[in-house]
Amino acid sequence: MRVRVPFMDEVRFDSRVVGYTLRGSRYLNITNRCTLRCAFCPKFNGEWTVRDYNLRLRGEEPATDDIVVAVGDPDEIDEVVFCGLGEPTLRLYTLIDVAARLRGEVPRVRVNTDGLANLVYGRDVTPDFEDIVQSLSVSLNAQDEATYNRHCRPLLPGAYDAVLDFARRAREFVPEVTLTAIDGLPGVDIDACRKIADDLGVGFRRRVLGVVG
Ligand code: SF4
Numbered sequence: 001m002r003v004r005v006p007f008m009d010e011v012r013f014d015s016r017v018v019g020y021t022l023r024g025s026r027y028l029n030i031t032n033r034c035t036l037r038c039a040f041c042p043k044f045n046g047e048w049t050v051r052d053y054n055l056r057l058r059g060e061e062p063a064t065d066d067i068v069v070a071v072g073d074p075d076e077i078d079e080v081v082f083c084g085l086g087e088p089t090l091r092l093y094t095l096i097d098v099a100a101r102l103r104g105e106v107p108r109v110r111v112n113t114d115g116l117a118n119l120v121y122g123r124d125v126t127p128d129f130e131d132i133v134q135s136l137s138v139s140l141n142a143q144d145e146a147t148y149n150r151h152c153r154p155l156l157p158g159a160y161d162a163v164l165d166f167a168r169r170a171r172e173f174v175p176e177v178t179l180t181a182i183d184g185l186p187g188v189d190i191d192a193c194r195k196i197a198d199d200l201g202v203g204f205r206r207r208v209l210g211v212v213g
Contacts, residue, residue: 011069013191016029016057018030018057018074019069021072024078025081026079028070028084030061030067030084031087031091033087035116036116038141038155052174055084055085057086057212067094074102074105079106089117101199111133112162113139114138115163116159116166119162121157129173135175135178136167138178138179138180140164140183141182143192151185166188177202178197178202178203180205181193181194192208
């Protein structure tokens with residue numbers, strides 16, 4: 001299957017922004033639901049707009065075909081990123097379906113995730129990403145559980161340890177696994193977060209509050 005539709009900066013369905021472009025990456029906004037309730041999240045502070053893209057999805061979440069169309073022209077992008085104002089793995093089977101359809105059609109697929117999918121689904125989902133997801137960006141967000149809970153306010157118990165376990169398991173199936181943390185949040189020790197990533201043998205990226213990517 002060759003995905004090829006005229007390239008547009010923003011693809012809307014019924015006024016919903018499903019695909020949007022930042023710095024050569026095509027972002028897919030497939031859900032607004034989250035497992036976390038991060039205190040620093042724009043949507044929990046009444047802000048749904050990222051770089052002029054309104055990412056609020058009213059009504060039904062976009063269907064698989066709509067998401068594939070929202071990728072646009074693969075020749076115009078460096079990568080496809082599942083990332084909107086919501087946790088993409090809450091639509092795991094849609095994500096897998098879309099990523100499988102994009103295999104060989106786009107340079108690479110990245111998933112920006114809270115790393116809680118194994119906890120949510122009650123099984124190890126990381127093998128599902130093999131050969132269809134080339135990069136996982138996992139929000140670690142803190143160097144310890146207390147700091148994590150303070151900022152991310154998880155709905156499920158055991159979330160922090162689940163994130164670490166997810167990253168550990170994903171190494172076998174996804175070529176590039178990167179933990180991230182946001183610099184500037186009170187109590188977050190970026191160097192300690194980086195050391196956790198080093199000890200796990202995965203990458204680390206310091207993020208800046210309010211910058212999507
Ligand atoms: S995981 Fe992301 S989208 Fe969800 S509440 Fe946290 S910052 Fe917001």
